[in-house]
Amino acid sequence: MAKKIAQNICLHILEQGELDKDEMDLMAMAKKSLQNAYAPYSQFAVGAALLLESGEMLSANNQENAAFPVGICAERVLLSYANANYPNQAPLKIALAAKALGSKNYSSISPCGLCRQTINEYELKFNQEIAIYMLNPSGEIFKADNISQLLPFKFNNFK
Ligand code: THU
Numbered sequence: 001m002a003k004k005i006a007q008n009i010c011l012h013i014l015e016q017g018e019l020d021k022d023e024m025d026l027m028a029m030a031k032k033s034l035q036n037a038y039a040p041y042s043q044f045a046v047g048a049a050l051l052l053e054s055g056e057m058l059s060a061n062n063q064e065n066a067a068f069p070v071g072i073c074a075e076r077v078l079l080s081y082a083n084a085n086y087p088n089q090a091p092l093k094i095a096l097a098a099k100a101l102g103s104k105n106y107s108s109i110s111p112c113g114l115c116r117q118t119i120n121e122y123e124l125k126f127n128q129e130i131a132i133y134m135l136n137p138s139g140e141i142f143k144a145d146n147i148s149q150l151l152p153f154k155f156n157n158f159k
Helices: 021-036 074-085 113-126
Strands: 012-014 044-054 059-060 089-098 132-136 139-146
Touching: 021 044, 021 059, 021 089, 021 132, 044 074, 059 074, 074 089, 074 113, 089 113
Parallel strands: 089 132
Antiparallel strands: 012 139, 044 059, 044 089, 132 139
16 A cells, blocks of 8 residues: 555634634734725735734735735735844734625635745744634634644745
């Protein structure tokens, strides 16, 4: 039989009431931030909020461009801003919320491949896992304990 390498990955499903105070604040910031998304092309607004090890919280949203590939996801706007301005503060938790513009309901959200690789980069830089909280339309939250749950067999060059 052919040999195989297996990885066991999982997401936790959390009710709102299972979030601690920081996590609730973070999710509230992500929801608020999506209101400032610049998404005239996709009409899909994403908000992200980040908890740094100092306890400080930052937020950002997606920023699109008429030349579509130039647009940047909320997660990468946020993580780049965080590392540009707080280069010595490890990010601990990132919360995500999304909505189609004009809708009153939240949409499902999960980081794209580029954003997964970016989260991985900051886990590597700080040697610190980053937990990812993704709001569902039902109000439940999917939690990945670290980027390995979303990006198994990832590229970790030079490590
Ligand atoms: N987007 C994000 O900001 N984060 C994600 O995790 C997925 C997608 C943005 C990119 C684009 O502006 C819009 O959502 C539609 O894909």
